[in-house]
Amino acid sequence: MIYHIVTKADWERQADEAEYEAPSLRTEGFIHLSTKEQVAGVLERYYQNVADLLLLQIDPNKLMHNLRYEAATNNEHFPHLYGKLNKDAVVMVEEIK
Template sequence: MTITMIYHITTRANWEKQADEPLYEADSLHTEGFIHLSTAEQVPGVLERYYHDVPDLLVLHVDPNKLTGDLRYEAATNNEHFPHLYAVLNKDAVVTVEPVTPTLQLR
């Protein structure tokens, strides 16, 4: 069975601040009610639109089959459907943490 990863972009500082916790909370969970995620195809656009000049970013590779919270694909302003997690992110669903580099390749 092929698992289609989804991805979350965060700063290294935010990820490391929660390093000893079993759960990860993005700021958007408190401000918007969900954690923003993306498909592999959506990550480059998200990086360009929202993180253009933000240094030291990480991309979390998330196995959606391991999530314990409510995951929904919802239309964004451009009518693209993005995955949104309506809960904290259980870290055992994060299979890889990778620095964002100019040569980042997601599958």
């Protein structure tokens, strides 16, 4: 499984859509994803003091767009989705406490 962190408001704004489009898809050309082991670090680096977060658990075998593992600035490889996230690939949505 791979994971995506999203605010509850962003997820709910696209509730009626078959696909989810993260803001990074327009600004960077892909959606940022993480492995299970990377989630805690991503939360610590980018989401401190951000309320109402959700963690999407995604089955990579169900994705309809290109998934690539690419090196980030710390040379750690993160999964990036080059296209919208088809919601039928999301197997679980949970609140981050």
